[in-house]
Amino acid sequence: MNRTRSHPGRGFSLIEAITVVGIIGILAAGVAPAMRSQTALRHAASVAESARLLRLARASAMATGEPTGLEVLVNEQTLRLVVSPVPGAGVATLTDPLGEPRPSIHVPSRFPGARLRAVTGGDGAVDQVTIWFSHAGEPQVRSEDGRLIGAFEQDATIEFEGDLSLSVRAVSGVIE
Numbered sequence: 001m002n003r004t005r006s007h008p009g010r011g012f013s014l015i016e017a018i019t020v021v022g023i024i025g026i027l028a029a030g031v032a033p034a035m036r037s038q039t040a041l042r043h044a045a046s047v048a049e050s051a052r053l054l055r056l057a058r059a060s061a062m063a064t065g066e067p068t069g070l071e072v073l074v075n076e077q078t079l080r081l082v083v084s085p086v087p088g089a090g091v092a093t094l095t096d097p098l099g100e101p102r103p104s105i106h107v108p109s110r111f112p113g114a115r116l117r118a119v120t121g122g123d124g125a126v127d128q129v130t131i132w133f134s135h136a137g138e139p140q141v142r143s144e145d146g147r148l149i150g151a152f153e154q155d156a157t158i159e160f161e162g163d164l165s166l167s168v169r170a171v172s173g174v175i176e
Helices: 014-064
Strands: 068-073 076-081 116-120 128-133 139-144 150-151 155-160 164-168
Touching: 014 068, 014 076, 014 128, 014 155, 014 164, 076 116, 128 139
Parallel strands: none
Antiparallel strands: 068 076, 068 128, 116 155, 139 150, 155 164
């Protein structure tokens, strides 16, 4: 009896399998740099958003005459705009033009892969710092309930993963 294959050519040859593995390897090699690029963009975006929030706090303080600041909590990885309408009477979340409280920003959720690494206030405080601005746009040190303590003694800095940082200059209040 003559046996013949009922399904001739079924399956892949070794050359075909090696070719497919090679193509997948080439595609994977192209994806890795793109993923690193995405992470770098997210890190840069987190710094840009923090700078925007600091500028908004400064502009709000100058426009309303109420001390306004950016609360930076490294352990919680959050940024929150705050205001002290009556210094010494407490701190509240800054509201938007419609009167709604502005939401806190959780940095890793908003910018996946980005994290706050450290913050240092104008008085040397670390980890939980609020960077305050006066009605003249000058950086200030205030207590937890919003009472004025004094002017910045040093530049305030926010450090991010990826060796990026943001500074508020003690003398001028310039954000860079």
